[in-house]
Amino acid sequence: MSFDVQKIRRESMRWHLLNALDKARPLGALDTLLLDVMRALYPDTTPQELHVQLDYLQERKLVEITKRPDGHWHAKLDRLGIDIVEYTIDCQAGIARPEKYWN
Template sequence: MDIDMAKVRREQIRWILVLALNHARPYGAQESVLLGAVQGLYTDATPLEIRRELGYLEDRCMVELTKAPYGPWSAELTRLGVDIAEYTVDCNPGIARPAKYW
């Protein structure tokens, strides 16, 4: 069985973003802070990669993005994003949320 490492990376980055934004509540965070959080695991992560995965999370209604036309983005978790982070709802495929063990 072949492992798609690009898929694993994308899904783990999404989970890191959800966790980072959960810790930033109720204020949210700018993309530079989120990039730093992701670079704790993936040192080669790029701002474009962060924006792409934030866009994915926005499409799934898990984050609300504020996109400055010529500046940084900022993000906040929605109610669904908080519920995913707190394990109160099921997490559909696409995010590498670990299984609940407690």
């Protein structure tokens, strides 16, 4: 049995970003704050890696991103992102959302 460590990292990072943005509702958060959160979990996280995962979540219509003139990104959960975090809809592959174990 082999593990794809990079795949696990990507999918877990996406879940943690959704959770962080849920805590930042309704305002959302700048990428600098999200980078600090990700570095608490993955100390070697780069701004580019963060932006790649945020872009993925935006493509999935889970977050809205505003790319500011100063180069920073501001992200906030979209309606579907909220539903994913609140376990009201199914979560497709690509995001390491834990199984719901409570009622």
